[in-house]
Amino acid sequence: MFFHVQNLINDIEQDEPDPGAANALQEGLGGQFGEMRTMMQYLFQAMNFRGPAAKPYRDLIQGIGTEEISHVELIGTTISRLLDGSPQYQGKKTDPLDKPGAGGAIPLNIALSEGNIHHYLVGAQGALPVDAVGNPWSGSYVYNSGNLVLDLLYNLMLESTGRLQKCRIYEMTENKTARSTISYLIVRDQAHENGYAKALETLGVDWNKLLPIPKTNAEKFPEVKKLTDLGLQSKQYTFDLAGQSEAGKIFRGLSPSKDGTELDASEQAPEGVPSVIATERFEEYAPGLDPELLKLIQATADLELADVDAMYGRIGK
Template sequence: MYFHLQRLINPIEQDEPDPAAANALQEGLGGQFGEMRTMMQYLFQSINFRGPEAKPYKDLLQGIGTEEIGHVELIGTTIARLLDGSPRYRGDSDDPVDEPGAGGAVPLNIALSEGNIHHYLVGAQGALPVDAAGNPWSGSYVYNSGNLVLDLLYNLMLESTGRLQKCRIYEMTANKTARSTISYLIVRDQAHENAYAKALETLGVNWRTALPIPKTNADRFPEVKRLLDLGLQSTQYSFDLDDQSEAGRIFQGLSPSGDGTMLDASQQAPEGTPITIAPERREEFSPGADAELTALIAATAEMEMADMEATFGRL
Protein backbone atom coordinates (compact mmCIF):
# COMPACT_ATOMS: atom_id res chain seq x y z
CA MET A 1 0.00 0.00 0.00
CA TYR A 2 1.07 3.59 -0.54
CA PHE A 3 0.35 6.53 1.72
CA HIS A 4 0.57 10.20 0.82
CA LEU A 5 1.97 12.71 3.31
CA GLN A 6 0.74 16.12 2.17
CA ARG A 7 4.19 17.71 2.05
CA LEU A 8 6.44 18.39 -0.93
CA ILE A 9 9.69 16.43 -0.86
CA ASN A 10 11.71 19.67 -1.24
CA PRO A 11 10.95 23.42 -0.95
CA ILE A 12 10.34 25.42 -4.14
CA GLU A 13 11.81 28.92 -4.26
CA GLN A 14 9.62 31.86 -5.31
CA ASP A 15 10.33 33.79 -8.50
CA GLU A 16 8.52 35.33 -11.46
CA PRO A 17 6.45 33.15 -13.83
CA ASP A 18 8.56 31.74 -16.66
CA PRO A 19 6.65 29.66 -19.25
CA ALA A 20 9.81 28.92 -21.25
CA ALA A 21 11.50 27.43 -18.17
CA ALA A 22 8.33 25.47 -17.45
CA ASN A 23 8.49 23.93 -20.89
CA ALA A 24 12.15 22.99 -20.45
CA LEU A 25 11.25 21.27 -17.18
CA GLN A 26 8.69 19.19 -19.05
CA GLU A 27 11.62 17.14 -20.37
CA GLY A 28 12.61 16.34 -16.80
CA LEU A 29 9.04 15.27 -16.08
CA GLY A 30 7.69 13.50 -19.16
CA GLY A 31 10.76 12.97 -21.31
CA GLN A 32 12.40 9.62 -22.03
CA PHE A 33 14.79 10.12 -19.09
CA GLY A 34 12.39 12.09 -16.88
CA GLU A 35 10.81 11.50 -13.49
CA MET A 36 7.70 9.77 -14.83
CA ARG A 37 9.97 7.24 -16.53
CA THR A 38 12.07 6.52 -13.42
CA MET A 39 8.96 6.24 -11.24
CA MET A 40 7.24 3.73 -13.51
CA GLN A 41 10.39 1.76 -14.35
CA TYR A 42 11.47 1.14 -10.76
CA LEU A 43 7.96 0.41 -9.50
CA PHE A 44 7.32 -2.09 -12.29
CA GLN A 45 10.69 -3.74 -11.65
CA SER A 46 9.86 -4.07 -7.95
CA ILE A 47 6.30 -5.28 -8.59
CA ASN A 48 7.51 -7.94 -11.03
CA PHE A 49 10.54 -8.92 -8.92
CA ARG A 50 11.26 -12.65 -8.52
CA GLY A 51 13.52 -14.39 -6.02
CA PRO A 52 12.87 -14.08 -2.24
CA GLU A 53 16.59 -14.45 -1.49
CA ALA A 54 17.23 -11.22 -3.38
CA LYS A 55 14.75 -9.17 -1.29
CA PRO A 56 17.26 -6.36 -0.51
CA TYR A 57 17.35 -5.50 -4.23
CA LYS A 58 13.56 -5.46 -4.46
CA ASP A 59 13.42 -3.17 -1.42
CA LEU A 60 15.99 -0.86 -2.99
CA LEU A 61 13.97 -0.61 -6.20
CA GLN A 62 10.73 -0.04 -4.33
CA GLY A 63 12.21 2.64 -2.08
CA ILE A 64 13.67 4.60 -4.99
CA GLY A 65 10.50 4.11 -7.06
CA THR A 66 8.40 5.46 -4.19
CA GLU A 67 10.69 8.48 -3.89
CA GLU A 68 10.22 9.10 -7.61
CA ILE A 69 6.49 9.55 -7.01
CA GLY A 70 7.45 12.50 -4.83
CA HIS A 71 9.76 13.76 -7.57
CA VAL A 72 6.90 13.70 -10.08
CA GLU A 73 4.81 15.72 -7.62
CA LEU A 74 7.68 18.17 -7.02
CA ILE A 75 8.57 18.86 -10.65
CA GLY A 76 4.91 18.97 -11.71
CA THR A 77 4.16 21.52 -8.98
CA THR A 78 7.20 23.55 -10.04
CA ILE A 79 5.98 23.64 -13.64
CA ALA A 80 2.57 24.83 -12.47
CA ARG A 81 4.14 27.63 -10.39
CA LEU A 82 6.26 28.74 -13.32
CA LEU A 83 3.05 29.02 -15.34
CA ASP A 84 0.96 30.56 -12.56
CA GLY A 85 -0.04 33.97 -13.79
CA SER A 86 0.33 36.10 -16.87
CA PRO A 87 3.33 38.42 -16.33
CA ARG A 88 2.37 41.04 -18.93
CA TYR A 89 -1.32 41.19 -17.94
CA ARG A 90 -2.09 44.08 -15.59
CA GLY A 91 -5.85 43.82 -15.28
CA ASP A 92 -7.58 43.80 -11.91
CA SER A 93 -8.28 40.35 -10.45
CA ASP A 94 -11.93 41.31 -10.10
CA ASP A 95 -12.31 42.37 -13.74
CA PRO A 96 -14.50 40.24 -15.99
CA VAL A 97 -12.27 37.66 -17.67
CA ASP A 98 -13.21 38.89 -21.15
CA GLU A 99 -12.14 42.52 -20.53
CA PRO A 100 -8.66 43.70 -21.63
CA GLY A 101 -6.22 44.85 -18.98
CA ALA A 102 -3.81 47.77 -19.08
CA GLY A 103 -2.79 48.76 -22.60
CA GLY A 104 -5.32 46.37 -24.08
CA ALA A 105 -3.55 43.23 -22.79
CA VAL A 106 -5.65 40.09 -22.60
CA PRO A 107 -5.16 37.51 -19.82
CA LEU A 108 -3.81 34.57 -21.85
CA ASN A 109 -1.95 36.44 -24.58
CA ILE A 110 1.34 35.00 -23.30
CA ALA A 111 0.20 31.54 -24.40
CA LEU A 112 0.59 32.58 -28.05
CA SER A 113 4.28 33.42 -27.82
CA GLU A 114 5.89 31.65 -24.86
CA GLY A 115 6.63 28.01 -24.07
CA ASN A 116 3.98 25.43 -24.84
CA ILE A 117 0.51 26.70 -25.74
CA HIS A 118 -0.98 23.47 -24.35
CA HIS A 119 0.08 24.58 -20.86
CA TYR A 120 -2.61 27.26 -21.17
CA LEU A 121 -4.99 25.76 -23.71
CA VAL A 122 -5.24 22.24 -22.27
CA GLY A 123 -3.62 22.24 -18.83
CA ALA A 124 -5.01 25.45 -17.22
CA GLN A 125 -1.46 26.62 -16.41
CA GLY A 126 -0.35 23.23 -15.12
CA ALA A 127 2.08 20.43 -15.91
CA LEU A 128 1.34 17.88 -18.62
CA PRO A 129 2.51 14.25 -19.12
CA VAL A 130 4.64 15.24 -22.12
CA ASP A 131 8.25 16.07 -22.96
CA ALA A 132 9.61 19.50 -23.88
CA ALA A 133 8.54 19.00 -27.51
CA GLY A 134 4.97 18.14 -26.50
CA ASN A 135 5.28 14.40 -27.21
CA PRO A 136 3.12 12.34 -24.83
CA TRP A 137 4.86 10.21 -22.24
CA SER A 138 5.02 6.59 -23.38
CA GLY A 139 4.92 3.36 -21.40
CA SER A 140 7.32 1.92 -23.96
CA TYR A 141 10.09 3.86 -22.16
CA VAL A 142 9.87 1.41 -19.22
CA TYR A 143 12.62 -1.23 -19.17
CA ASN A 144 11.84 -4.31 -17.08
CA SER A 145 13.74 -7.36 -18.33
CA GLY A 146 13.32 -9.43 -15.17
CA ASN A 147 17.10 -9.96 -15.07
CA LEU A 148 18.55 -8.19 -12.04
CA VAL A 149 21.94 -7.26 -13.52
CA LEU A 150 20.45 -5.98 -16.77
CA ASP A 151 17.82 -3.93 -14.92
CA LEU A 152 20.39 -2.39 -12.57
CA LEU A 153 22.72 -1.53 -15.47
CA TYR A 154 19.85 0.12 -17.31
CA ASN A 155 18.80 2.00 -14.18
CA LEU A 156 22.32 3.34 -13.67
CA MET A 157 22.35 4.57 -17.26
CA LEU A 158 18.88 6.09 -16.81
CA GLU A 159 19.88 8.06 -13.70
CA SER A 160 23.15 9.19 -15.29
CA THR A 161 21.40 10.45 -18.42
CA GLY A 162 18.65 12.11 -16.39
CA ARG A 163 21.22 13.96 -14.29
CA LEU A 164 23.08 15.05 -17.41
CA GLN A 165 19.90 16.49 -18.92
CA LYS A 166 18.94 18.27 -15.69
CA CYS A 167 22.38 19.92 -15.61
CA ARG A 168 21.64 21.21 -19.10
CA ILE A 169 18.22 22.51 -18.02
CA TYR A 170 19.90 24.29 -15.08
CA GLU A 171 22.14 26.10 -17.58
CA MET A 172 19.09 27.18 -19.60
CA THR A 173 17.44 29.33 -16.94
CA ALA A 174 18.33 31.57 -13.99
CA ASN A 175 14.78 31.38 -12.61
CA LYS A 176 14.99 30.55 -8.89
CA THR A 177 11.81 28.48 -8.94
CA ALA A 178 13.16 26.25 -11.69
CA ARG A 179 16.68 26.02 -10.29
CA SER A 180 15.61 25.11 -6.75
CA THR A 181 13.84 22.01 -8.02
CA ILE A 182 16.28 21.03 -10.74
CA SER A 183 19.22 21.29 -8.30
CA TYR A 184 17.50 18.98 -5.83
CA LEU A 185 16.81 16.45 -8.57
CA ILE A 186 20.42 16.61 -9.79
CA VAL A 187 21.63 15.62 -6.32
CA ARG A 188 19.01 12.93 -5.81
CA ASP A 189 19.82 11.47 -9.25
CA GLN A 190 23.39 11.13 -8.01
CA ALA A 191 22.14 9.34 -4.89
CA HIS A 192 20.28 6.89 -7.10
CA GLU A 193 23.33 6.44 -9.30
CA ASN A 194 25.21 5.54 -6.12
CA ALA A 195 22.50 3.06 -5.16
CA TYR A 196 22.52 1.19 -8.46
CA ALA A 197 26.30 1.31 -8.75
CA LYS A 198 26.63 -0.17 -5.25
CA ALA A 199 24.06 -2.85 -6.05
CA LEU A 200 26.02 -3.85 -9.16
CA GLU A 201 29.21 -4.03 -7.11
CA THR A 202 27.57 -6.51 -4.71
CA LEU A 203 26.78 -8.68 -7.75
CA GLY A 204 30.39 -8.63 -8.93
CA VAL A 205 29.80 -6.24 -11.84
CA ASN A 206 32.77 -3.99 -12.63
CA TRP A 207 30.58 -1.12 -13.72
CA ARG A 208 33.34 1.52 -13.53
CA THR A 209 35.01 0.32 -16.73
CA ALA A 210 31.80 -0.53 -18.57
CA LEU A 211 29.63 2.42 -17.51
CA PRO A 212 31.47 5.17 -15.62
CA ILE A 213 29.28 7.74 -13.90
CA PRO A 214 29.69 10.89 -16.05
CA LYS A 215 31.51 13.89 -14.61
CA THR A 216 29.11 16.83 -14.86
CA ASN A 217 30.88 19.21 -12.43
CA ALA A 218 27.44 20.06 -11.08
CA ASP A 219 29.00 20.95 -7.74
CA ARG A 220 29.90 24.33 -9.21
CA PHE A 221 26.18 25.18 -9.21
CA PRO A 222 25.68 26.93 -5.83
CA GLU A 223 22.26 25.35 -5.18
CA VAL A 224 23.69 21.90 -5.91
CA LYS A 225 26.81 22.43 -3.79
CA ARG A 226 24.70 23.36 -0.77
CA LEU A 227 22.84 20.03 -1.02
CA LEU A 228 26.04 18.06 -1.64
CA ASP A 229 27.57 19.62 1.47
CA LEU A 230 24.57 18.24 3.40
CA GLY A 231 25.38 14.75 2.09
CA LEU A 232 22.09 14.38 0.22
CA GLN A 233 23.84 12.50 -2.60
CA SER A 234 24.79 9.72 -0.15
CA THR A 235 21.42 9.27 1.56
CA GLN A 236 18.68 6.86 0.51
CA TYR A 237 15.23 6.57 2.07
CA SER A 238 13.18 3.40 2.59
CA PHE A 239 9.66 4.94 2.59
CA ASP A 240 8.72 1.79 4.54
CA LEU A 241 6.23 2.36 7.35
CA ASP A 242 6.79 -1.14 8.80
CA ASP A 243 10.59 -0.77 8.80
CA GLN A 244 11.02 -4.06 6.94
CA SER A 245 13.21 -2.75 4.11
CA GLU A 246 16.52 -4.55 3.65
CA ALA A 247 17.89 -2.01 1.17
CA GLY A 248 20.44 -0.90 3.78
CA ARG A 249 22.29 -4.17 3.23
CA ILE A 250 23.19 -2.80 -0.21
CA PHE A 251 23.28 0.97 0.30
CA GLN A 252 26.20 1.07 2.73
CA GLY A 253 29.93 1.67 2.76
CA LEU A 254 31.99 4.18 0.78
CA SER A 255 30.11 6.10 -1.93
CA PRO A 256 30.76 4.93 -5.51
CA SER A 257 30.93 8.63 -6.48
CA GLY A 258 34.43 8.81 -5.03
CA ASP A 259 33.64 11.92 -2.96
CA GLY A 260 34.75 10.36 0.33
CA THR A 261 31.26 10.17 1.82
CA MET A 262 29.63 7.11 3.41
CA LEU A 263 26.28 5.81 2.19
CA ASP A 264 23.41 6.04 4.69
CA ALA A 265 20.08 4.20 4.36
CA SER A 266 18.91 4.72 7.93
CA GLN A 267 16.23 7.33 7.22
CA GLN A 268 12.64 6.42 6.46
CA ALA A 269 11.83 9.63 4.54
CA PRO A 270 12.89 13.27 4.24
CA GLU A 271 11.10 15.84 6.37
CA GLY A 272 9.57 17.58 3.38
CA THR A 273 7.93 20.99 3.27
CA PRO A 274 4.27 22.11 3.53
CA ILE A 275 2.18 22.08 0.35
CA THR A 276 0.22 25.20 -0.56
CA ILE A 277 -2.57 25.03 -3.09
CA ALA A 278 -2.19 27.52 -5.93
CA PRO A 279 -4.84 30.26 -6.31
CA GLU A 280 -7.57 29.76 -8.86
CA ARG A 281 -7.11 31.22 -12.34
CA ARG A 282 -10.30 33.00 -13.33
CA GLU A 283 -9.10 33.48 -16.90
CA GLU A 284 -8.74 29.69 -17.16
CA PHE A 285 -12.09 29.01 -15.46
CA SER A 286 -10.07 26.91 -13.03
CA PRO A 287 -11.32 25.40 -10.81
CA GLY A 288 -14.64 26.97 -11.75
CA ALA A 289 -16.26 26.02 -8.46
CA ASP A 290 -19.46 27.85 -7.51
CA ALA A 291 -20.54 28.47 -3.91
CA GLU A 292 -22.52 25.23 -3.60
CA LEU A 293 -19.69 23.12 -4.98
CA THR A 294 -17.16 24.85 -2.73
CA ALA A 295 -19.31 24.04 0.32
CA LEU A 296 -19.54 20.42 -0.80
CA ILE A 297 -15.76 20.21 -1.19
CA ALA A 298 -15.26 21.56 2.35
CA ALA A 299 -17.78 19.11 3.81
CA THR A 300 -16.18 16.18 1.99
CA ALA A 301 -12.74 17.17 3.26
CA GLU A 302 -14.02 17.22 6.84
CA MET A 303 -15.53 13.74 6.42
CA GLU A 304 -12.31 12.34 4.96
CA MET A 305 -10.23 13.83 7.78
CA ALA A 306 -12.61 12.34 10.36
CA ASP A 307 -12.27 8.90 8.72
CA MET A 308 -8.46 9.17 8.73
CA GLU A 309 -8.36 10.18 12.39
CA ALA A 310 -10.69 7.27 13.29
CA THR A 311 -8.35 4.86 11.48
CA PHE A 312 -4.90 6.23 12.26
CA GLY A 313 -5.48 8.52 15.25
CA ARG A 314 -5.20 12.30 15.33
CA LEU A 315 -2.64 13.49 12.74
Protein backbone atom coordinates (compact mmCIF):
# COMPACT_ATOMS: atom_id res chain seq x y z
CA MET A 1 0.00 0.00 0.00
CA PHE A 2 0.99 3.59 -0.46
CA PHE A 3 0.07 6.52 1.77
CA HIS A 4 0.20 10.17 0.80
CA VAL A 5 1.28 12.92 3.18
CA GLN A 6 0.12 16.31 1.89
CA ASN A 7 3.65 17.71 1.91
CA LEU A 8 6.05 18.29 -0.94
CA ILE A 9 9.32 16.40 -0.45
CA ASN A 10 11.29 19.64 -0.92
CA ASP A 11 10.55 23.36 -0.87
CA ILE A 12 10.05 25.21 -4.16
CA GLU A 13 11.39 28.76 -4.16
CA GLN A 14 9.29 31.58 -5.55
CA ASP A 15 10.28 33.44 -8.68
CA GLU A 16 8.75 34.85 -11.84
CA PRO A 17 6.93 32.58 -14.31
CA ASP A 18 9.31 31.07 -16.88
CA PRO A 19 7.60 28.88 -19.51
CA GLY A 20 10.91 28.15 -21.24
CA ALA A 21 12.34 26.66 -18.05
CA ALA A 22 9.06 24.79 -17.53
CA ASN A 23 9.42 23.17 -20.92
CA ALA A 24 13.04 22.17 -20.25
CA LEU A 25 11.88 20.55 -17.00
CA GLN A 26 9.36 18.49 -18.95
CA GLU A 27 12.33 16.36 -20.05
CA GLY A 28 13.06 15.66 -16.40
CA LEU A 29 9.44 14.65 -15.88
CA GLY A 30 8.24 12.81 -18.97
CA GLY A 31 11.42 12.18 -20.93
CA GLN A 32 13.10 8.83 -21.46
CA PHE A 33 15.30 9.42 -18.40
CA GLY A 34 12.80 11.46 -16.38
CA GLU A 35 11.07 10.97 -13.05
CA MET A 36 8.03 9.19 -14.50
CA ARG A 37 10.41 6.60 -15.97
CA THR A 38 12.31 6.02 -12.74
CA MET A 39 9.07 5.78 -10.75
CA MET A 40 7.51 3.21 -13.05
CA GLN A 41 10.68 1.22 -13.68
CA TYR A 42 11.51 0.68 -10.02
CA LEU A 43 7.94 -0.06 -8.97
CA PHE A 44 7.53 -2.64 -11.73
CA GLN A 45 10.86 -4.23 -10.82
CA ALA A 46 9.75 -4.38 -7.17
CA MET A 47 6.31 -5.81 -8.01
CA ASN A 48 7.84 -8.48 -10.24
CA PHE A 49 10.76 -9.30 -7.92
CA ARG A 50 11.56 -12.96 -7.33
CA GLY A 51 13.71 -14.57 -4.66
CA PRO A 52 12.84 -14.12 -0.96
CA ALA A 53 16.52 -14.41 0.00
CA ALA A 54 17.21 -11.26 -1.99
CA LYS A 55 14.59 -9.19 -0.13
CA PRO A 56 17.05 -6.38 0.82
CA TYR A 57 17.56 -5.65 -2.89
CA ARG A 58 13.81 -5.59 -3.49
CA ASP A 59 13.35 -3.25 -0.53
CA LEU A 60 16.05 -0.90 -1.83
CA ILE A 61 14.46 -0.74 -5.29
CA GLN A 62 10.98 -0.33 -3.81
CA GLY A 63 12.07 2.43 -1.43
CA ILE A 64 13.69 4.40 -4.22
CA GLY A 65 10.65 3.82 -6.44
CA THR A 66 8.37 5.16 -3.73
CA GLU A 67 10.53 8.25 -3.39
CA GLU A 68 10.28 8.74 -7.15
CA ILE A 69 6.51 9.15 -6.80
CA SER A 70 7.23 12.22 -4.68
CA HIS A 71 9.74 13.42 -7.28
CA VAL A 72 7.05 13.24 -9.95
CA GLU A 73 4.83 15.35 -7.67
CA LEU A 74 7.66 17.81 -6.98
CA ILE A 75 8.79 18.36 -10.56
CA GLY A 76 5.21 18.48 -11.88
CA THR A 77 4.28 21.09 -9.28
CA THR A 78 7.41 23.07 -10.18
CA ILE A 79 6.46 23.08 -13.86
CA SER A 80 2.98 24.26 -12.94
CA ARG A 81 4.37 27.12 -10.86
CA LEU A 82 6.75 28.15 -13.64
CA LEU A 83 3.72 28.41 -15.93
CA ASP A 84 1.37 29.93 -13.37
CA GLY A 85 0.74 33.53 -14.30
CA SER A 86 1.76 35.91 -17.05
CA PRO A 87 4.67 38.22 -16.18
CA GLN A 88 3.54 41.14 -18.36
CA TYR A 89 -0.17 40.90 -17.52
CA GLN A 90 -1.09 43.38 -14.81
CA GLY A 91 -4.84 43.17 -14.98
CA LYS A 92 -7.28 42.44 -12.19
CA LYS A 93 -9.63 39.53 -11.65
CA THR A 94 -12.55 41.77 -12.58
CA ASP A 95 -11.03 42.86 -15.92
CA PRO A 96 -12.40 41.45 -19.20
CA LEU A 97 -10.08 38.58 -20.02
CA ASP A 98 -9.82 39.40 -23.72
CA LYS A 99 -8.30 42.83 -23.10
CA PRO A 100 -4.83 43.78 -21.85
CA GLY A 101 -4.39 44.80 -18.25
CA ALA A 102 -3.30 48.33 -17.53
CA GLY A 103 0.19 48.68 -18.94
CA GLY A 104 0.49 44.96 -19.64
CA ALA A 105 -0.07 42.29 -22.25
CA ILE A 106 -3.02 40.05 -22.89
CA PRO A 107 -3.01 37.18 -20.36
CA LEU A 108 -1.79 34.30 -22.53
CA ASN A 109 0.29 36.24 -25.07
CA ILE A 110 3.45 34.58 -23.76
CA ALA A 111 2.17 31.20 -24.99
CA LEU A 112 2.77 32.17 -28.61
CA SER A 113 6.52 32.64 -28.26
CA GLU A 114 7.75 30.79 -25.19
CA GLY A 115 8.00 27.12 -24.27
CA ASN A 116 5.36 24.60 -25.24
CA ILE A 117 2.02 26.02 -26.41
CA HIS A 118 0.31 22.84 -25.17
CA HIS A 119 1.04 23.99 -21.63
CA TYR A 120 -1.52 26.72 -22.31
CA LEU A 121 -3.84 25.14 -24.87
CA VAL A 122 -4.13 21.69 -23.28
CA GLY A 123 -2.74 21.83 -19.76
CA ALA A 124 -4.23 25.12 -18.40
CA GLN A 125 -0.73 26.30 -17.43
CA GLY A 126 0.20 22.98 -15.88
CA ALA A 127 2.58 20.05 -16.33
CA LEU A 128 1.95 17.38 -18.95
CA PRO A 129 3.12 13.72 -19.20
CA VAL A 130 5.43 14.54 -22.12
CA ASP A 131 9.08 15.29 -22.80
CA ALA A 132 10.56 18.67 -23.74
CA VAL A 133 9.46 18.40 -27.38
CA GLY A 134 5.96 17.15 -26.59
CA ASN A 135 6.39 13.40 -27.10
CA PRO A 136 4.03 11.52 -24.76
CA TRP A 137 5.60 9.45 -21.99
CA SER A 138 5.82 5.79 -23.03
CA GLY A 139 5.63 2.62 -20.99
CA SER A 140 8.18 1.14 -23.39
CA TYR A 141 10.84 3.10 -21.45
CA VAL A 142 10.44 0.73 -18.49
CA TYR A 143 13.21 -1.87 -18.18
CA ASN A 144 12.47 -4.94 -16.09
CA SER A 145 14.59 -7.90 -17.17
CA GLY A 146 13.95 -10.06 -14.12
CA ASN A 147 17.73 -10.43 -13.66
CA LEU A 148 18.95 -8.61 -10.55
CA VAL A 149 22.38 -7.58 -11.84
CA LEU A 150 21.04 -6.37 -15.18
CA ASP A 151 18.25 -4.40 -13.50
CA LEU A 152 20.67 -2.77 -11.05
CA LEU A 153 23.07 -1.86 -13.85
CA TYR A 154 20.25 -0.36 -15.87
CA ASN A 155 18.95 1.54 -12.84
CA LEU A 156 22.39 3.01 -12.18
CA MET A 157 22.63 4.09 -15.82
CA LEU A 158 19.15 5.63 -15.57
CA GLU A 159 19.98 7.66 -12.45
CA SER A 160 23.31 8.79 -13.93
CA THR A 161 21.74 9.92 -17.20
CA GLY A 162 18.91 11.68 -15.39
CA ARG A 163 21.44 13.48 -13.22
CA LEU A 164 23.47 14.48 -16.28
CA GLN A 165 20.40 15.99 -17.93
CA LYS A 166 19.38 17.87 -14.78
CA CYS A 167 22.88 19.37 -14.53
CA ARG A 168 22.40 20.62 -18.09
CA ILE A 169 18.96 22.04 -17.29
CA TYR A 170 20.48 23.83 -14.28
CA GLU A 171 22.89 25.57 -16.67
CA MET A 172 19.97 26.62 -18.90
CA THR A 173 18.11 28.80 -16.39
CA GLU A 174 18.75 31.10 -13.45
CA ASN A 175 15.12 30.93 -12.36
CA LYS A 176 15.01 30.24 -8.61
CA THR A 177 11.85 28.15 -8.84
CA ALA A 178 13.43 25.84 -11.40
CA ARG A 179 16.85 25.67 -9.74
CA SER A 180 15.49 24.83 -6.29
CA THR A 181 13.89 21.66 -7.65
CA ILE A 182 16.65 20.82 -10.13
CA SER A 183 19.30 21.03 -7.39
CA TYR A 184 17.34 18.78 -5.05
CA LEU A 185 16.87 16.16 -7.78
CA ILE A 186 20.57 16.30 -8.74
CA VAL A 187 21.50 15.43 -5.16
CA ARG A 188 18.85 12.73 -4.76
CA ASP A 189 19.85 11.17 -8.10
CA GLN A 190 23.37 10.87 -6.69
CA ALA A 191 21.97 9.19 -3.58
CA HIS A 192 20.21 6.68 -5.82
CA GLU A 193 23.40 6.18 -7.85
CA ASN A 194 25.12 5.37 -4.56
CA GLY A 195 22.40 2.89 -3.63
CA TYR A 196 22.53 0.95 -6.87
CA ALA A 197 26.34 1.07 -6.97
CA LYS A 198 26.53 -0.29 -3.43
CA ALA A 199 24.06 -3.04 -4.34
CA LEU A 200 26.21 -4.01 -7.34
CA GLU A 201 29.30 -3.93 -5.15
CA THR A 202 27.74 -6.52 -2.81
CA LEU A 203 27.24 -8.71 -5.88
CA GLY A 204 30.91 -8.47 -6.90
CA VAL A 205 30.49 -5.79 -9.57
CA ASP A 206 33.24 -3.16 -9.17
CA TRP A 207 31.20 -0.33 -10.66
CA ASN A 208 31.66 2.18 -7.87
CA LYS A 209 35.02 3.47 -9.18
CA LEU A 210 33.14 5.41 -11.86
CA LEU A 211 30.91 7.35 -9.47
CA PRO A 212 29.56 9.94 -9.38
CA ILE A 213 28.43 10.15 -12.99
CA PRO A 214 28.65 12.73 -14.47
CA LYS A 215 31.88 14.13 -12.99
CA THR A 216 30.34 17.55 -12.53
CA ASN A 217 31.76 18.61 -9.17
CA ALA A 218 28.15 19.52 -8.46
CA GLU A 219 29.17 21.56 -5.41
CA LYS A 220 29.95 24.40 -7.80
CA PHE A 221 26.15 24.85 -7.93
CA PRO A 222 25.45 26.77 -4.69
CA GLU A 223 21.97 25.27 -4.27
CA VAL A 224 23.46 21.79 -4.62
CA LYS A 225 26.27 22.49 -2.15
CA LYS A 226 23.76 23.43 0.56
CA LEU A 227 22.19 19.98 0.21
CA THR A 228 25.42 17.98 -0.07
CA ASP A 229 26.73 19.78 3.03
CA LEU A 230 23.72 18.22 4.79
CA GLY A 231 24.71 14.79 3.48
CA LEU A 232 21.54 14.41 1.43
CA GLN A 233 23.45 12.56 -1.30
CA SER A 234 24.16 9.76 1.19
CA LYS A 235 20.69 9.21 2.65
CA GLN A 236 18.05 6.78 1.48
CA TYR A 237 14.56 6.67 2.94
CA THR A 238 12.55 3.49 3.50
CA PHE A 239 9.02 4.95 3.20
CA ASP A 240 8.09 1.89 5.27
CA LEU A 241 5.47 2.39 7.99
CA ALA A 242 5.88 -1.10 9.48
CA GLY A 243 9.68 -1.10 9.83
CA GLN A 244 10.07 -4.16 7.60
CA SER A 245 12.47 -2.75 5.02
CA GLU A 246 15.86 -4.46 4.81
CA ALA A 247 17.36 -1.90 2.43
CA GLY A 248 19.73 -0.81 5.21
CA LYS A 249 21.60 -4.10 4.79
CA ILE A 250 22.81 -2.75 1.44
CA PHE A 251 22.70 1.04 1.81
CA ARG A 252 25.49 1.32 4.39
CA GLY A 253 29.23 1.84 4.62
CA LEU A 254 31.34 4.41 2.83
CA SER A 255 29.69 6.18 -0.09
CA PRO A 256 30.70 4.92 -3.54
CA SER A 257 31.01 8.59 -4.52
CA LYS A 258 34.17 8.72 -2.39
CA ASP A 259 33.19 11.98 -0.72
CA GLY A 260 34.00 10.73 2.77
CA THR A 261 30.38 10.28 3.86
CA GLU A 262 28.67 7.20 5.25
CA LEU A 263 25.51 5.84 3.64
CA ASP A 264 22.50 6.10 5.95
CA ALA A 265 19.16 4.32 5.50
CA SER A 266 17.84 4.87 9.02
CA GLU A 267 15.18 7.47 8.20
CA GLN A 268 11.64 6.62 7.18
CA ALA A 269 11.01 9.77 5.15
CA PRO A 270 12.10 13.41 4.92
CA GLU A 271 10.06 15.99 6.81
CA GLY A 272 8.91 17.78 3.66
CA VAL A 273 7.15 21.14 3.39
CA PRO A 274 3.44 22.07 3.20
CA SER A 275 1.82 21.60 -0.18
CA VAL A 276 -0.13 24.68 -1.30
CA ILE A 277 -2.84 24.64 -3.97
CA ALA A 278 -2.37 27.35 -6.58
CA THR A 279 -4.96 30.10 -7.03
CA GLU A 280 -7.45 30.13 -9.88
CA ARG A 281 -6.32 31.10 -13.37
CA PHE A 282 -9.23 33.06 -14.78
CA GLU A 283 -7.65 33.40 -18.22
CA GLU A 284 -7.57 29.58 -18.41
CA TYR A 285 -11.09 29.19 -16.98
CA ALA A 286 -9.49 26.96 -14.37
CA PRO A 287 -11.07 25.69 -12.24
CA GLY A 288 -14.08 27.66 -13.48
CA LEU A 289 -16.13 27.52 -10.28
CA ASP A 290 -18.74 30.29 -10.35
CA PRO A 291 -20.90 31.09 -7.27
CA GLU A 292 -23.73 28.82 -8.42
CA LEU A 293 -21.39 25.85 -8.82
CA LEU A 294 -19.83 26.50 -5.42
CA LYS A 295 -23.28 26.48 -3.83
CA LEU A 296 -24.08 23.19 -5.57
CA ILE A 297 -20.80 21.65 -4.34
CA GLN A 298 -21.55 22.75 -0.78
CA ALA A 299 -25.08 21.39 -0.96
CA THR A 300 -23.80 18.06 -2.25
CA ALA A 301 -21.23 17.90 0.54
CA ASP A 302 -23.93 18.65 3.13
CA LEU A 303 -26.07 15.79 1.79
CA GLU A 304 -23.14 13.37 1.89
CA LEU A 305 -22.30 14.35 5.48
CA ALA A 306 -25.94 13.91 6.46
CA ASP A 307 -25.84 10.36 5.05
CA VAL A 308 -22.68 9.63 7.05
CA ASP A 309 -24.23 11.02 10.22
CA ALA A 310 -27.37 8.93 9.68
CA MET A 311 -25.33 5.75 9.27
CA TYR A 312 -22.55 6.20 11.84
CA GLY A 313 -23.78 8.97 14.13
CA ARG A 314 -22.60 12.57 14.15
CA ILE A 315 -18.82 12.75 13.71
CA GLY A 316 -16.92 14.57 16.45
CA LYS A 317 -19.84 14.81 18.88
